[in-house]
Every structure is written in structure tokens, then in C-alpha cells.
Amino acid sequence: MNQNKKICVIGLGYIGLPTAALLANRGYYVHGVDVVSSTVDTINQGKIHIVEPELDTFVKSAVNSGKLKASLIPTQADVFIIAVPTPFHSGYVPNVDYVVSATKSIAPYIQERNIVILESTSPVGTTELVEKTLKEENIDTSKLYIAHCPERVLPGKIMKELVENDRIVGGLTPEATAKTVEFYNTFVSGEVLSTDARTAEMAKLTENSFRDTNIAFANELSMLCDKFDINVWELISLANRHPRVNILQPGAGVGGHCIAVDPWFIVHAGGETAKMIRTAREVNTYKTEWVIEKIKNAALKFEAQNDRKAKVACMGLAFKPDIDDLRESPALYIARRLKSDGLEILAVEPNIESHKEFEIVDYKDAMEQADIVTFLVAHKEFKNLDIETYLDFCGALKQNLLK
Secondary structure, three states: OOOOOEEEEEOOOOOHHHHHHHHHHOOOEEEEEOOOHHHHHHHHOOOOOOOOOOHHHHHHHHHHOOOEEEEOOOOOOOEEEEOOOOOEEOOOEEOOHHHHHHHHHHHHHOOOOOEEEEOOOOOOOHHHHHHHHHHHOOOOHHHOEEEEOOOOOOOOOHHHHHHHOOEEEEEOOHHHHHHHHHHHOOOOOOOEEEEEHHHHHHHHHHHHHHHHHHHHHHHHHHHHHHHHOOOHHHHHHHHOOOOOOOOOOOOOOOOOOOOOOHHHHHHHHHHHHOHHHHHHHHHHHHHHHHHHHHHHHHHHHHHHHHOOOOEEEEEOOOOOOOOOOOOOOHHHHHHHHHHHOOOEEEEEOOOOOOOOOOOEOOHHHHHHHOOEEEEOOOOHHHOOOOOOOOOEOOOOOHHHHHO
16 A cells, blocks of 8 residues: 555544554554544644653654644545544443544545544444445445454553554455555554454454453452452462463453443343353442442541541552553542542542542652552552552552562
8 A cells, every 4th residue: 555645543542643643654644633622732743642652752753754633624535544432321331422423524525445444442333333324424335445443452552562463354345354454564563364344343342351351250359368368469379370370460440441341332232141241340340349348448447546537548540550541440430439428538640640630649648648548550650669558459569468
């Protein structure tokens, strides 16, 4: 594929912006679109609005070269990439409104032989919905190449994994699959695997449901160990010495826009057939409630002994270590719940400067001021702290416990 061709990326968030910046650095002309004007302004200054290693270098280089420009509206392009959120409505009903809106926004700019790629993790059938939406906008989709290619990257390693990970491409037609595979092969060093759109959609949901199920086992194990007065970190370390056992690490729940969300897409469509996937989701959701009760009980005990309410340091708000992403974060949910229950919260998150609901406190100051310190996210800043607490729910201090 001629890399002088133009790419239009809809959505400049945690996937869209790294993808846009990578493509621009590979020689493509990239027109990025976002609905937030401050995001557009920041990117056009060669800066970034999210934390991701190496992303700032890629964006600065792309903007300075003239290959990347951000805007509030789309433009004509050879390839359109939709990378917008797919959350859910109440009751865990999938919400594809952003995908529909993004599709409608590009309709006036679509031309024959354009490639339209849905990268957003989506319920099965959403790529077909993209085609249906374009048809409703009077687009002849028989002359387009429409496909799904879900991202499979790990926050904190996105710029590396966008290139090195294998990718799955599923088109609505064999021709669409082939054209889209050809495009990804221009910048992906991993293998680009071909299938149909529905299988590609289900593959991403399957990957995250598998991970959610494995985390649920670890989280349930942590609650059982608490009941049996066993150190869960030591137990897992020992059990994992078995050559065919690899238990994951428990946490305060499961967060992020993928693992905490995607299984519900399967459960919603699969109904009673999705028994294990539903149960895993329920276990991981319950783990967060269990953590809240543990902290509240510690606070009540402190209040009874000291005749005043406890100051509680919540160490970490992100959904996983060493990133600034708070989407679907169990740690943030825990801090909010504790605050709503009347506790004074010292919110610690080393990867953000401010938050609209909490004053962000330096972790050293929080440890000095707090009556109760609870570790919710195992950020690197917390790993070697000299502190004793039984409220380490993420293994931030597990090395101390295993000594």
C-alpha cells in the first residue's frame, strides 16, 4: 500500500492517538478526529493528554513532520479507523452509540474503494452495524472494504505492542479482509491473521473473558485465604512452582475498559449459556465490595478506639499499575464509596496531577497523615515502602511479606 495515502482516525484516546502517531511516523498522512476541543488543541501542539511511555515522542515527531493533524471533523481519506469507546448502559447492556455516531460522521467523506476499519472492542455484529449505518446514510457499501481489527495492546506498552503483537482482521467480505490485512502489514511486524468479522469480534471478547476468569480465581482465592488466615501471596508463589500451574495475582477487583467490560458483551448476547463468564464477572465485582467492607471495618475499629473518624489513605486510583487510566477502576470506585460513607480520604495517584473529585496527595505525605493506609494499586512508587498494613489488596508490599 502506498504510504502517501491518507488515514482518518476517529477517536484520539488510549488506542486512537497511539495508532495515529505510529502511522504518521511510518509515513502516512494522518487526520485525527476527536470531539473534545482541548484534546485536539493539545495534540496539534505536539503534546499528549494521556500517559503512555514513548507516546509523547511519537506525537511530537508526527506533528512536527506535518504528517499528523488533529481536528474536530473528519476529512476524505483512503482508510478510516474507528477507535471510540464502547461502554455499556445500565444493566450491562452494550452501548455502541459512539460507534454509530463515528460512522455517521465519516459518511459524507467516504469514497469508493475506501477501507473502513472498526478497531473498537465491540459486541458480535457491530461491524455489520457499521455497514448498515453507512447504507442508511446512502452509501453504496458494496464498493467499500469494511472490517474489524480489534486492538490487543497492554497499557504501558502500547507503542511496542501496536507493532509487535499479532493482529486479527475480519472483513465483511473476503476482499475486505485481504485489503485490510495488506494495510496492517505495512506497519505490523507480528502476524496478521485473517478471518471473518464476527469471529474477529468474538476473538477479542474471548481473550478478555479468559483473562477475567483467571483473575476471578485469584480474587476468590484471596478472600478464602483471608478467611483461613493464610498469606495469599506466599500461597500463590508456592502453588505456581507446579510446572502446569500459573495462578495470576489478585487485586481490588478488575478494571479498565476491556476486561471489566467485554465479558458482559458475551453474557448479554449469550444469556444462560454464558454461565462461567457471568460468574467470573460477579466474583470480580464482589471482590471490590469485599475490599470496601474490609476498609470500613478497619475504620470503625479505629473510631471505636480513638473516638474520631479515621483518615484513610487510598494508595492508587488507576485501574492497573503505573498508568494514568482510571476507566472502570475498582480503586477509584472504592475511594468514592468510602468518601460517600463519610470517611476522610487521602487520595494518592502518582500518575495524575489532579482529579475533579479528590485532592491528589503525595504518597509520602499521605502515609504520614493517614490513620489507615490501604494499597489498591501496585504502583512502582509503593513497592519498597517500609510500612506494615494488612490492607494491601494488590500485592504492592508482597515482597516484604515473602521475606
